[in-house]
Every structure is written in structure tokens, then in C-alpha cells.
Amino acid sequence: xxxYLIGLLVMVATSLLAVGGLYVVRRIVGxxxxxxxxxxxxxxxxxxxxxxxxxxxxxxxxxxxxxxxxRAVIEREANAVADVYILSRGMPEPxxxxxxxxxxxxxxxxxxxxxxxxKHGRVCVKAIASINQLWDTIIDCKPTTDDQxxxxxxxxxxxxxxxxxxxxxxxxxxxxxxxELWTVLMIGGLLTxxxxxxxxxxxxxxxxxxxxxxxxxxxxxxxxxxLFGYPFSGAYCLEPDGFILDxxxxxxxxxxxxxxxxxxxxxxxxxxxxxxx
Numbered sequence: 001x002x003x004y005l006i007g008l009l010v011m012v013a014t015s016l017l018a019v020g021g022l023y024v025v026r027r028i029v030g031x032x033x034x035x036x037x038x039x040x041x042x043x044x045x046x047x048x049x050x051x052x053x054x055x056x057x058x059x060x061x062x063x064x065x066x067x068x069x070x071r072a073v074i075e076r077e078a079n080a081v082a083d084v085y086i087l088s089r090g091m092p093e094p095x096x097x098x099x100x101x102x103x104x105x106x107x108x109x110x111x112x113x114x115x116x117x118x119k120h121g122r123v124c125v126k127a128i129a130s131i132n133q134l135w136d137t138i139i140d141c142k143p144t145t146d147d148q149x150x151x152x153x154x155x156x157x158x159x160x161x162x163x164x165x166x167x168x169x170x171x172x173x174x175x176x177x178x179x180e181l182w183t184v185l186m187i188g189g190l191l192t193x194x195x196x197x198x199x200x201x202x203x204x205x206x207x208x209x210x211x212x213x214x215x216x217x218x219x220x221x222x223x224x225x226x227l228f229g230y231p232f233s234g235a236y237c238l239e240p241d242g243f244i245l246d247x248x249x250x251x252x253x254x255x256x257x258x259x260x261x262x263x264x265x266x267x268x269x270x271x272x273x274x275x276x277x
Contacts, residue, residue, distance in 0.1 A: 003227065003236045010223050011216045018193055018215035019208045025197040026204065034200025041198035049214075052192045056221050059185065063177070063228035070172055070231050071238055077165035078242025081107060082249055083158040084134065090151035095141045099155075100250075102137065106130035107246045115240050118173035119233040131166065134159055177229035185225065189218045 026034065081103055088099040106127055114124035138156055143149040196214055201207040227236045 007220060007223050011219050014219035015212040015215045018211050021194070022197055022208060022211050023204070026200075031200050031202070034198065035202075036200075037198045038200055041195070045195050045199065048195050049192055052188045055188065056185065056218070056225075059181070060221055060224050060228070063225050066172075067228045067231045067238070070169070073165045073168050073172075074238065074240070075242045077162050077169060078107075078240075078246050080158045080162035080165065081243075082246045084138075084155055084162065085246070085250060085253070087151050087155045087158065090147060091141060091155070092144060092148055095137055098137050099134065102130050102134045104247075104250050106134065107243050107250070110243050111240050111247065115232070118170070119237075121174045123170055131159075131163065135163070173232045177225060185222055189222060193218060 085100055085103040088096050088103070091099060109124050109127035109130055114127045117124050138152065138159055141152055143152050193211075193215055196211060199207065201210075231238045
């Protein structure tokens with residue numbers, strides 16, 4: 001389901017529940033009694049609302065920053081793998097062919113298997129096997145010229161970078177927003193929203209509209225925490241764009257660079273097809 005539609009449903013559902021709670025409180029306590037709380041409740045609500053708004057804002061920004069950093073990690077891993085493939089041109093045979101086969105196998109495994117597995121906190125055995133064999137192939141390679149030795153060292157540096165970023169990606173995929181944090185967010189939101197019920201406006205419609213604004217704002221911010229707190233699942237999640245472009249590079253290297261074909265390649269279309277070219 002579209003993330004915008006889900007956000008709208010969350011906002012509407014929360015607003016309806018909030019207005020329902022307001023109606024029940026006004027019926028039980030009475031508007032005249034609530035009016036006596038206005039002065040004290042108004043000042044207190046500003047303090048409570050401000051504290052929760054600051055907390056919620058910090059959590060949202062932190063989740064967004066983590067997702068942005070993770071996107072950079074994925075791009076660095078994909079770039080390093082592509083570099084290993086390109087550098088293999090200067091390696092001796094049969095290592096050259098094996099390195100290319102293993103990089104292609106690794107990228108295919110990440111796109112086709114591991115990305116979906118990470119949604120459930122798992123990893124792909126095929127991807128692990130491919131990158132381990134890459135390590136072994138480059139380490140066991142015996143260059144015969146100075147150029148080949150330099151390229152081997154650069155390949156080791158790049159596969160090391162790919163491995164480091166891969167581990168960071170997998171560790172992040174196994175974690176999300178902690179239960180404790182969700183507990184604080186939900187209880188804080190309920191208390192903040194419930195505190196607004198102590199205000200007694202003569203017009204129910206006017207107070208209901210104010211409650212809708214408060215409830216919608218809280219719900220949308222908590223929804224943002226959910227979206228950015230789980231970067232590999234949900235309606236808004238990271239895609240293996242860097243690895244998809246790696247697949248395109250590998251295909252072009254294998255088939256040669258055809259300028260006429262490249263003119264008709266739309267990168268957005270390639271990414272939408274997950275690199276199935």
C-alpha cells in the first residue's frame with residue numbers, strides 16, 4: 001500500500017479516536033467543570049506538549065539521519081564491488097574470470113535474495129559464499145608484474161571496504177526502533193493528547209478541530225519514526241539501487257558499450273525494473 005495512503009489512514013484513525021475520547025470526557029466530566037481547569041490546564045499543556053514535541057522531533061530527526069547514513073553505506077558497498085569487477089581487468093588469468101563471475105554472483109544474490117531476506121532480519125547464504133570466495137581469490141592471486149601487484153592491492157582495499165559496509169548494512173537490518181522507545185513514544189503521545197481534554201471550550205466543534213490538529217500532528221510524526229526506523233521494510237524502504245547499477249555496469253562491460261543503445265537507456269526505468277536487463 002502507498003505510504004501516503006497509510007499515513008492518511010493513520011491520521012484519520014487517530015483523529016477519530018481522539019475526538020471520541022474528547023466527547024466521552026466532556027460527557028462524563030461536564031463542560032462547566034472543564035472550564036474551571038482552563039487557566040491551569042492551558043499553561044501545563046504548553047509545558048507537556050513542548051517536552052513531548054522536542055522528544056518526538058529528536059527521534060524523527062535521528063531516524064531520518066540513520067536512514068540517510070545507511071543509504072550512503074549501501075552506495076559505498078556497491079561502489080566498492082563495482083571497482084573490484086573493473087580492476088579485475090588487470091589481474092592474471094584465471095583469477096580475472098573468477099573475480100568477475102563472483103562479483104556478478106554477489107550482486108545478483110544481494111538484489112534477488114538478500115534484500116528481501118533483510119526485511120526479516122536474515123542474510124543470504126549465497127551472498128556470503130560469493131564474497132568469501134572473492135576474498136580468497138584475491139588473496140591467493142599471485143601477480144607476476146608490478147602493475148598486477150598494484151591492482152591486487154587496490155582490489156584488496158576495495159573488497160575490504162565492501163566487506164565493512166556489508167557488515168554495517170546487515171547489522172542495521174537486524175535492528176529497528178527498540179520496544180522501550182516505542183513505549184515512551186506511545187505513552188507520551190497518549191498523555192499529551194489526553195491532557196488536552198482538560199481544556200473546556202464552549203464549542204465542542206472548535207475543540208474537536210483543535211484535537212484533530214494535535215492528534216494528526218502526533219500521529220504523522222510517530223508514523224515517520226516507523227517509516228525511517230525500519231529502513232528495509234514497510235511502505236518506504238531502501239532499495240538496492242547501487243547494486244542495480246552495478247548489474248548494469250557488468251552487462252555493459254560484458255556486451256561492450258553501444259552508444260546507440262545507451263542513448264535509449266532511462267536510469268529510472270532500469271531502477272524500477274531492479275536491473276533486469
